[in-house]
Every structure is written in structure tokens, then in C-alpha cells.
Amino acid sequence: MEYGLKPLGREKFWLWALLTPTFIGLIFGALGSVIATVLLSFAEWDLLTPPTWAGIANYVELFKDEKLLRSLTNTIKFTVLYVPGVVIISLFVAVLMNRRIRGIGLFRTAYFLPAVTSAVATALVWNMIYGKDTGILNFILERLGLQPVCWLCTNNAMYAVVIVNIWGAIGEGMIIFLAGLTAIPHEYHEAAAIDGANGFQQFFRITLPLITPSIFFQTLISTINAFQAYDYIYMLTRRGGGDSSVPVVVFSIYRNAWNFFNYGGASAQAIELTVIVAALMAFYLWLERRYVVYE
Amino acid sequence: MTKQNQKFILDIISYMLLLLGAVLMVGPFLWMVSTSFKLPGDQFTKTLIPPTFTLDNFRELFSVDLNFLLLFWNSAYISILTTIGQLLTCAMAAFCFAVVKFKGRDALFTALLLTLLIPPQVTLIPDFIIFKYLHLIGTSVPLWLPAFWGGAFGTFLLRQYFLTIPRDLADAARVDGASLIQIFWNIYMPLSKPALAALAIFTFQGAWNDLLHPLVYMPSVPDTMLTVGLAFFDQQMRNGGKFTVLMSGALISILPLLIVFFFAQKQFIEGISLSGMKR
Numbered sequence: 051m052e053y054g055l056k057p058l059g060r061e062k063f064w065l066w067a068l069l070t071p072t073f074i075g076l077i078f079g080a081l082g083s084v085i086a087t088v089l090l091s092f093a094e095w096d097l098l099t100p101p102t103w104a105g106i107a108n109y110v111e112l113f114k115d116e117k118l119l120r121s122l123t124n125t126i127k128f129t130v131l132y133v134p135g136v137v138i139i140s141l142f143v144a145v146l147m148n149r150r151i152r153g154i155g156l157f158r159t160a161y162f163l164p165a166v167t168s169a170v171a172t173a174l175v176w177n178m179i180y181g182k183d184t185g186i187l188n189f190i191l192e193r194l195g196l197q198p199v200c201w202l203c204t205n206n207a208m209y210a211v212v213i214v215n216i217w218g219a220i221g222e223g224m225i226i227f228l229a230g231l232t233a234i235p236h237e238y239h240e241a242a243a244i245d246g247a248n249g250f251q252q253f254f255r256i257t258l259p260l261i262t263p264s265i266f267f268q269t270l271i272s273t274i275n276a277f278q279a280y281d282y283i284y285m286l287t288r289r290g291g292g293d294s295s296v297p298v299v300v301f302s303i304y305r306n307a308w309n310f311f312n313y314g315g316a317s318a319q320a321i322e323l324t325v326i327v328a329a330l331m332a333f334y335l336w337l338e339r340r341y342v343v344y345e
Numbered sequence: 346m347t348k349q350n351q352k353f354i355l356d357i358i359s360y361m362l363l364l365l366g367a368v369l370m371v372g373p374f375l376w377m378v379s380t381s382f383k384l385p386g387d388q389f390t391k392t393l394i395p396p397t398f399t400l401d402n403f404r405e406l407f408s409v410d411l412n413f414l415l416l417f418w419n420s421a422y423i424s425i426l427t428t429i430g431q432l433l434t435c436a437m438a439a440f441c442f443a444v445v446k447f448k449g450r451d452a453l454f455t456a457l458l459l460t461l462l463i464p465p466q467v468t469l470i471p472d473f474i475i476f477k478y479l480h481l482i483g484t485s486v487p488l489w490l491p492a493f494w495g496g497a498f499g500t501f502l503l504r505q506y507f508l509t510i511p512r513d514l515a516d517a518a519r520v521d522g523a524s525l526i527q528i529f530w531n532i533y534m535p536l537s538k539p540a541l542a543a544l545a546i547f548t549f550q551g552a553w554n555d556l557l558h559p560l561v562y563m564p565s566v567p568d569t570m571l572t573v574g575l576a577f578f579d580q581q582m583r584n585g586g587k588f589t590v591l592m593s594g595a596l597i598s599i600l601p602l603l604i605v606f607f608f609a610q611k612q613f614i615e616g617i618s619l620s621g622m623k624r
Contacts, residue, residue: 054446055515061525068441068529071434072457075494079468080460086471097477143366146359159610160367163374166606166613168554170572171595174579175373178380178588184389186376217370225617249355278464281556285576300557303466308561313470320466328462 090317097313108318118319121302125323128212128298129276135216136272137265140223145253147224148231158224165221173285176214177202180286207287207295214282219275223268230264231257262342270334277327280304299323381593388588402593412567413594416574419563421601423488423570424552430492431548432541435499440529442500443507444515454504461497465557473561487562488555488570492548499544502616506540507533543616546609550602571598 057065091108095101112118143161147154164172179186180201188198201210234257242252258265280300287295292309294301299319307316375393381402383395390396406413441447442454476487514536515528523531534541556572563569566577575594582591606613 054450055444055519055525055528056446057525064524064526065441065445065447068437068525069453071493072438072453072495072500075434075491075496076453076456076460079472079491079494080463083468083471084463086474087467090470097474143363146363149356149359151356151359157363157367158614159607160371162606162610162613163603164370166550166602167374167599168556168572168602170554170556170575171377171599172373174575174591174595175377175380177579178376178592179373181389186391189391217373220370222617225614274464278466281554284556284560285579300466303470304557304560307470307473308564313474317470320464320470324462324464324467327464331462 087317087320090314091321092314094312094314096311098311101314104314108315109322111315112318112322117297118302118315121297121299121319122322124208124296125277125298125300127208128215128279128296129273131209131212132215132219132276132279133269133272135212136219136223137268139216140220140268141227141261141265143220143224144227144231145257147228161224162221164218169218169281170285172218173214173282176282177286180210202286202295204295211283211286211296214286215276215279218282219272223272226268226271227261227264230261234260259343263344266334266338266342270331273330273334274327277323377592377596380589381596383589385587385589402589403597405587405590406593406597413574413597415567416569416571417597419485419569420553420571420598423485424549426489427492427552428545428548430489431496431499432545434493434495435544436503436534436537436541437529438495438500439503439507440533443504444528444533445525457495457497457500469557469561476562482562483565483568485563488552488558492552499548502544503537503540506537510536539612539615542609542612546605546612547616549605553602 090101092104092106093101094104094107112122147157147161178184182188182198182200182202185201187201191198199206201207238256238260239252242256247255278300279298283294283296283298283301287297289295292305294305297305299322303316303319303323306312306319379393379395380388382398382400383390384397384399384401387396438457442450472487472491473482476482481487510533514532518528518532554572555570556576559570559573560576563573566574569577575591575598578591578594582588
């Protein structure tokens with residue numbers, strides 16, 4: 051065990067007093083919740099009548115019910131579009147910002163703005179931007195001589211929502227990448243330049259391998275965020291009756307539990323989500339061991 | 346082409362790209378501001394400068410049946426309580442993990458970090474059921490109370506910072522007879538202001554912008570948080586079609602965070618770097 055102060059006499063009591071809130075959180079908040087959700091997923095309960103044992107019925111539904119299956123494919127599709135989008139665009143922005151040019155602070159503020167403000171508030175503007183007849187986007191398209199697009203209709207809503215989610219996430223990704231980029235010693239690029247490497251070669255041979263830890267971290271965080279994305283989807287795609295044109299799993303959990311009072315089914319979906327994310331994390335960690343270069 | 350010229354051209358290209366990106370990032374905010382000062386009749390005009398400048402939207406916002414002041418007050422005190430709870434309990438645990446030597450320290454810390462893997466949806470359903478049985482749905486308690494039992498993210502962030510504070514300080518204080526609590530409160534807390542500020546901003550921002558939890562715990566207007574209120578307002582406005590008032594509501598709802606951001610940009614960015622670099 052590492053070095054540390056030893057509690058003396060009655061201080062043992064104070065030590066555990068300091069740790070008590072964390073203990074409560076661990077036991078009730080984390081462990082208790084996981085066990086409760088697992089148990090609930092095997093039950094049928096609307097909170098009005100007593101719960102009944104449902105066996106694996108809720109899990110069978112996950113693979114049989116068309117709507118539940120669609121929510122899973124939506125989440126996967128969303129993740130596949132969102133994660134590379136966030137990683138590539140924020141890396142690109144960070145590389146541009148890492149060049150020593152004037153006014154970089156102002157740019158950083160501008161790019162970080164969407165990450166600060168609430169998705170609910172900015173979604174209201176995006177709704178105006180995406181408007182079919184009155185929106186700015188279609189106004190611009192028409193000016194360019196193109197056909198207007200129904201951005202939030204079923205066919206396009208997924209892409210429209212992914213774009214807004216990426217827009218909201220670039221700021222944080224950019225900061226992560228900037229931290230990684232500034233840690234690369236200048237000598238590396240100077241030495242490569244002397245040897246005649248051009249900008250592209252320097253980027254792909256020096257920069258990219260050296261920031262694999264940042265890329266790994268950002269991919270991981272973006273994946274978790276993709277599986278939990280809710281706010282923009284709720285604000286931009288909800289319809290009457292608690293439905294949505296892009297019902298992802300999180301949306302479906304909410305609907306199942308709080309619109310249909312199917313707490314067992316919603317719990318099964320929450321477990322499904324957890325298992326998929328955990329499996330993905332394990333896969334990422336395996337990739338990390340193989341491909342990520344730590345200095 | 347000389348190297349100087351090449352750099353100059355690349356700088357120009359970088360500028361152009363960054364500028365284009367900045368327009369895309371800031372554009373929606375400019376549109377929000379612009380629309381909130383337009384007359385309802387001008388709400389769909391495609392000019393950034395309002396044809397006729399008006400403050401009526403803001404006046405209407407505070408007179409509609411939706412109690413905007415109540416929403417604002419709710420968001421404010423819930424976010425502040427959440428922030429206080431997290432700062433206090435996370436710092437308490439972080440101090441133990443970083444400074445004190447006790448049995449099972451590493452195992453406990455690992456267990457805490459593992460909770461980062463639990464998606465909020467998993468805890469939401471059982472928490473809701475418990476709070477429902479305690480008759481607390483519709484009140485703000487379920488929104489801020491859990492902030493008072495620590496959390497992996499905040500504890501981790503503060504522990505990392507506490508580890509950078511020289512041990513000699515605590516040792517010297519110990520020789521002078523200081524207790525653990527005194528070392529925590531009089532040495533570690535004052536020296537950790539940057540990390541505490543970063544965590545405070547992070548937590549406040551998360552609570553202020555949260556939609557899912559207030560939607561579950563305080564689902565009905567008027568007594569709810571700004572996010573839920575705006576979402577409800579949005580539905581009303583879509584039917585009534587007054588986007589100008591809606592935009593003024595959105596603008597006011599983001600204003601507190603914008604002000605914090607402009608004054609404490611460094612802490613915002615440090616918070617991300619702190620959590621990202623050392624995880």
C-alpha cells in the first residue's frame with residue numbers, strides 16, 4: 051500500500067464519516083439499483099397492482115417485438131454515424147487550432163459554445179432551422195436552386211438528429227484532442243521536416259500515432275454518449291402519444307416506463323443497453339492493448 | 346514555393362476553414378438572439394437584424410400562464426444544491442482516497458470507478474420507484490438528494506488533484522498536531538480551488554441542462570425545471586406558432602451558463618482536460 055496519513059485513535063470514526071456518503075451511493079445508488087433493475091426485468095409491474103413474475107418474457111419481447119427491435123437498430127445506426135463524425139471532425143478542428151495563428155482563443159470559445167448550453171434550448175433553434183416551409187436550411191437550398199428537404203420527416207430525421215448531436219459534441223472533443231496535440235514535442239515535427247516529410251506525411255506518420263490515446267479516449271466517451279443520447283432526439287423527433295420518428299433505446303425505455311407503465315419491460319431494455327455498452331467497452335479495451343501507443 | 350510562403354497559404358486555409366466552422370457553431374445562437382427580438386409577424390424573415398426591434402417577447406414570456414420565474418427559480422436552487430452536494434461529498438471521499446491510509450482503500454476506489462460503467466437508465470427506474478413510494482415525485486428532492494451521496498466522476502477528479510498537493514504539507518501539519526479533518530478543511534480544500542471550481546461548473550451545468558431526470562421526477566408544469574418547461578412550451582408554441590416568444594425563453598434559459606462560461610472559460614476547459622487526460 052502506498053504512503054498515506056494514518057488515522058489516530060478516534061479519527062478512525064471521522065475517516066468513515068467522510069466516506070459515508072460514498073458508501074451510501076455505492077450500496078444503494080449503484081449496487082442496489084443494478085440488482086433491482088435486474089430483478090425488475092424478470093417481472094411485470096405497473097406500480098399499481100402487485101408485481102408478478104414474468105420469467106424471461108421481457109427479454110423474449112426484446113427480440114420479438116418489432117418496435118423494440120427498431121429502437122435497438124436505431125441506437126446502433128445512430129452510434130455508427132455519430133461516433134466517427136464526432137471523432138473525425140473534432141480532431142480536424144483541433145489540428146487546425148493547434149497551428150499557431152492569431153485569434154485562436156476566440157475560435158475556441160465559438161466552438162465550445164454548443165457544449166455549454168442546454169440541448170433543450172438549442173434544439174428549439176434547430177427546429178426552426180430544419181423547418182420544412184419556413185426553415186433557414188431549406189431557404190438556403192432553394193436559393194441555391196435545390197429542392198427543399200423535409201429534414202425531420204421519418205426518412206431524414208436520423209441524419210438531422212445525428213448532425214445536431216455532433217454539433218453539440220465537437221467542443222468537448224476538440225479540447226480532448228488539443229490536450230493530446232499540445233503534448234507532442236515540437237522536435238518531432240522539426241526533425242521530420244528536415245528529413246523532407248511534407249505536412250500530410252507528418253500528420254499520418256507522427257501526429258496520428260502519437261495521439262492514439264486521445265483518439266481512443268474520445269471514441270470511448272462518444273460511444274457511451276451515443277448510447278445515452280436523448281435530449282436532442284426528444285426535442286426534435288417526438289410526436290404525439292410519446293412516440294418519436296427516431297425512437298432509440300433510451301427513448302423507448304422512457305416511453306415504456308412512463309407512458310405505458312411497463313417497468314419490467316423498460317428494465318429489460320436498460321439491461322440490454324448496459325450489456326451492449328459493456329461488451330463494446332471490453333472490445334475497445336482489447337483494441338487499446340493492440341493499437342494504442344502510450345509513450 | 347518557399348517554406349514561408351507555404352506556411353502562409355496553409356494559415357490562410359486554416360483561417361477560412363475555422364471561420365466557416367465558427368459560423369456553423371455560433372449561427373444557431375445568433376439566430377436565437379435575433380428571433381427573440383423580432384416581432385411575431387417577422388418570425389420567419391431570413392434576416393439576422395430584426396426588421397423591427399422589440400422587447401415584447403420577453404414581456405410576454407413573464408406574463409404567460411407558464412410561470413417562467415418559478416421555472417428559473419427551480420432550476421437555480423436545484424442546480425445549486427446539486428453542486429454543493431457533489432463538491433462536499435466528493436471532496437470528502439477524494440481526501441480519504443488520496444491522503445489517508447486505510448484498509449481496503451484501493452478496492453473501494455476501484456468499486457467506485459466501476460460505477461462509471463452503469464448507465465443512468467439503470468438507476469433511474471428503481472430510484473423512481475423508491476421515490477414514488479416515499480411520495481416525493483413532483484418534488485425537487487429526487488433531483489438534488491442523490492448529489493449528496495458522492496459520485497465516481499467528481500471523486501476521481503478531485504482525488505487526482507489532491508494527489509498533486511505536496512505531502513510535506515500534511516506531514517508538517519500532522520507534526521503540529523492537526524487532525525485529519527483540519528488537514529482536509531484547512532489545507533486540501535483551500536489549495537484545490539481550481540479543481541473544485543472545475544467540478545462546480547461541470548456539476549452545475551449538468552444539473553441545469555438535465556432533461557431526462559426532471560422529466561421523470563418533476564414532469565408537470567408549472568412546478569418543474571426550465572428544460573421541461575421549455576419542452577412543454579415548445580409543444581404549445583408549435584400549435585400557437587409564436588417562435589419569437591419561444592426563442593426569448595430559450596435565450597433566457599441559457600443566459601446564466603453563458604455568463605459563467607465567459608467568466609470561467611478556463612475552468613470549463615480545464616475540467617474537461619482534467620477528466621480526460623488522467624482517466
